[in-house]
Amino acid sequence: MIMEFLEPAFMQRALLAAVLVGITAPAVGIFLVQRRQALMGDGIGHVAMTGVGLGFLLNSSPVWMATLVAVAGAVLMELIRTYGRTRGDLALALLFYGGMAGGVMLIQVGGGSNANLLSYLFGSLSTVSDEDVTAIAVLAAFVVLVTVGLRRQLFAVSQDEEFARVTGLPVRAVNLLVAVTAAVTVTVAMRVVGLLLVSALMVVPVAAAQQLTRSFRATFVLSVVIGTAVTLTGTITTYYQDLPPGSLIVLLAIGVFIVLTALSAPLARRRARAAEAASAACDAQVPLTRRPADDVTV
Template sequence: MIGLFQYGFMIRGFEVGIIIAAIAPLIGIFLVLRRYSLIADTLSHVSLAGVALGLLLKINPLVAAIIASVISSIVIERLRLSKRIFGESALSIFLSGSLALAVVLISLTHGFGVDLFSYLFGSITTVKQVDVYIVGILGFFVVAAVLLFFKELVFVTIDEEAARVAGIPTKFINMLLIILASLTVALAIPIVGVLLIAALIVIPVVTALQYGQSFVKTIFFAEAISLFSVIVGIVVSFYLNLSTGGTIVLLTVFIFVITLLTGKKDHRAH
């Protein structure tokens, strides 16, 4: 176990992994409860286009992914508000459109390199020191924003109309949530990769929801599952030479299945 930390990339991997594990459920709970889970998937594909653009233009792919993801999230929210097209259709257009763009950009850079593969599925070995700083600073920003606007986010999520009547700036809160989601998705790329981010954001939350608890307890439970999966996933993938992102997500799925089989019986009101 000690041998693990002899490698600089492992330390960087753990640092970034723990930050991502902490912020993913914090955003995930609001996305899941608002039935916005698909947005995580969409933004991850947008991030891939960002990564491809970064690789093409030789700028930090993580930075490019963040910019692409945040800008797209704002456009998606505006499209949803304008009601000119269905929210889900907007997401589908962005998902396939950005994937198409990513593929075209990749073909311009002469195909899939090792780099791109690690962005697709996550690989802690490619986490650079500058990535640690970016994830650290923006991760802190995400946590701070969720804490500062926690009660507004909860109210808007459970009952948007009543929140509006209570004088809460619901449009601002909705926009904030989607921007925070876009940041979380982009930041998670180095560890779990574009194709597996949505799972890390959604599965720990859905698992925690199996146990009818208070809102705060649900978040803590989701955090525990997420942190456990990421830490154990990194260690296991290191020793067994497996894909980091894949191992982490499989662990979250494993815990989800266990809770489904052992969870309390459904006594919910219909």
């Protein structure tokens, strides 16, 4: 049967989670790319590992606990970025590595296994539970509401903070909102692509879309389409082939980036030739005006 992958309950949960991740990761990633913070998701993923470990230790939901810890870590990262000055890089490094090391330790102390650890580091679609899907859906709804409802404000601050501040936008609050939304997105995606690969899914579809598009809206839409396509394709492929879902999804996204980059080169040359032709046509069509005095013979 062509659609047999829809029959198992775990695949239904996995496909729903994949769609939500494919939408939310690029929707947030486009603002991180604009802010030149493409690796922010990677840092938040390290911190979120401590939340996963706390979930095992306290016998609570690792997704919700990871969300709380990731949000706190993202806010701290933004504050360090704003006020850290010369010691900011060191503070961020301690936060990232400490979060990862603490998470691994807490998982072991809380009775988790290496399989549990790997499933959160690199994703494991077969272990996505109904509770995970509920948490992912709620968190994804928050991300979509923020990125779509406040896209103008987020774009303005991501492009030029000083100009946004002059226009009256609450730049600090918007920056914190971007950090919180990125943290939520990391926890949404960790069950599908894993904490170590989530940053790639936030950035690569956006970079791929930018090869063909020239406006923010078009880039936003195309990056979401690419993200959804690769997560669904990767999820379905792992049903038939014993492959790691997170790695496959990221490799598919990189493949799309390579293809679109190859296609964009002749497209760019065609646009350049069209622009040159239009400029030459404008120069050739100089309007000639005649004054009434020109017809008077003295």
